[in-house]
Amino acid sequence: MxxxxxxxxxxxxxxxxxxxxxxxxxxxxxxxxxxxxxxxxxxxxxxxxxxxxxxxxxxxxxxxxxxxxxxxxxxxxxxxxxxxxxxxxxxxxxxxxxxxxxxxxxxxxxxxxxxxLAIASLTGDAREAIGPTQADMMASRAVLGPGTGLGVAGLVHAQHAWIPVPGEGGHIDLGPRSARDLQIWPHLEEIEGRISAEQVLCGRGLQNLYHAICKVDGIEPTLKEPADITTHALAGTDRAAEETVSLFVTYLGRLAGDVAMLFMARGGVYLSGGISQKIIPALKKPEFRAAFEDKAPHSAMLRTIPTYVVTHPLxxxxxxxxxxxxxxxxxxxxxxxxxxx
The missing domain is CATH 3.30.420.40 (ATPase, nucleotide binding domain)
Known part of the structure; x- marks a missing residue:
C-alpha cells in the first residue's frame, strides 16, 4: 500500500x-x-x-x-x-x-x-538582463511570475545548498503612491475590500488596470484581452494601453524590489512567465528599475541587485x-x- x-x-x-x-x-x-x-x-x-x-x-x-x-x-x-x-x-x-x-x-x-529551482543555474540565453548586471553571486534569489495569477518564490542559499521557499506572495497588499495612483485606485476591482498584488499584476490585472484608467479618463474601453492591451501598448497605438503597461511595469518593479529586500536577493530577482517575456521592451524602459531601486533607506543596495526576465521556454x-x-x-x-x- x-x-x-x-x-x-x-x-x-x-x-x-x-x-x-x-x-x-x-x-x-x-x-x-x-x-x-x-x-x-x-x-x-x-x-x-x-x-x-x-x-x-x-x-x-x-x-x-x-x-x-x-x-x-x-x-x-x-x-x-x-x-x-x-x-x-x-x-x-x-x-x-x-x-x-x-x-x-x-x-x-x-x-x-x-x-x-530553475533560477539557481539559469544563464546566457535562458535569461535577459533588465538594467545593470554583475557577475553571478552564490547568493539568495527570488522569482516573480505574472501570468494567469501572480506567483512569488524565494531561493535561499544556505549551508552550501539552494532552498526554495514557496508562498502566496502574489496576494500581499499593493498600495498607491503617486497622485496618478490615487486617481486610479478607487476604480480597481477589489477582493473583499482589498487590492492585492495579483489584482493588478497578472493577465486579468492588466484588464483591471486598463479599465480603471479608462474610467478615470472618461474613455470607452475597446480592448478585451490582456494580449490586446500589451500589443497596442508596445506598438504605441492606444494611449490607455500604453499607460496601462507603463504603470504595470512600475508596480511590478515596486513589488520586485520589496521581494528583493524580503529575501535579501543579492543573487538577482527573476521575472518568469509569458507576460514578462512579451513586455521586455517596456521592462527595459526606466520605469521598472526606477521603481525597483526606489527603496529608501536601502536604494543603494537595490541598485546592486540585478534583475532578469526568464526566457527559457521550459x-x-x-x-x-x-x-x-x-x-x-x-x-x-x-x-x-x-x-x-
Missing part, C-alpha cells in the same frame, strides 16, 4: 517530470543524471479527464522509457492524498499513480518552487531536472509531499 514518506533519498531513475498548470501540462523524462531530458508535446488539461490519463496517453504510450518515479510541480496547495489544482478539474492522487501507472515514488511540489522542467540530478544540492522539503510504494 503506497504511503507518505519523508525520505530524502534520491528519486530512482528514470524520472517523469511534470509542470502542471491550470491550462497546460508539460512533461519530460530524465533517464539518468547525465542524460538530457526527453520532452513531450504540451498537453491541454481540457483534453483529458484526469492527469493520470494525460500521463498515460501523452507520455507513457509514446515512449519506450518506463519511469520509476515522478516529480510534479503543480499550481495549487498540497494537502493530503488528493490534491486539486487551483484552476483545473484535475486532481493529483499520488497513491493512484503508484498503483495504476507503475511508479515507485511520487513527489509533488508547488509550481513556483520549480521556478525557484524553465520549471529545467528546475525539476536540476533537482532530480543532484537532490543534495537543494533543500527541498518532502514532508507530506512524497509517496512511496
Amino acid at each position: 503506497p504511503q507518505l514518506n519523508h525520505s530524502d533519498a534520491p528519486l530512482p531513475f528514470p524520472i517523469l517530470m511534470g509542470d502542471i498548470g491550470g491550462t497546460n501540462a508539460r512533461f519530460s523524462i530524465l533517464a539518468d543524471a547525465g542524460a538530457e531530458p526527453i520532452h513531450f508535446p504540451n498537453l491541454h488539461a481540457a483534453s483529458f479527464e484526469t492527469i493520470d490519463e494525460a500521463i498515460q496517453k501523452g507520455v507513457l504510450d509514446k515512449s519506450a522509457a518506463r519511469p520509476r518515479s515522478a516529480v510534479l510541480a503543480i499550481a495549487g496547495p498540497i494537502r493530503g492524498d488528493e490534491i486539486p489544482l487551483t484552476n483545473s478539474h484535475w486532481v493529483v492522487r499520488p497513491k493512484t499513480m503508484i498503483g495504476d501507472l507503475g511508479f515507485e515514488d511520487v513527489l509533488v511540489i508547488n509550481d513556483f518552487e520549480a521556478q525557484a 524553465a520549471a522542467l529545467e528546475g525539476l531536472s536540476s533537482y532530480a540530478r543532484a537532490p543534495s544540492s537543494f533543500g527541498v522539503a518532502t514532508d507530506g509531499r512524497r509517496w512511496r510504494s
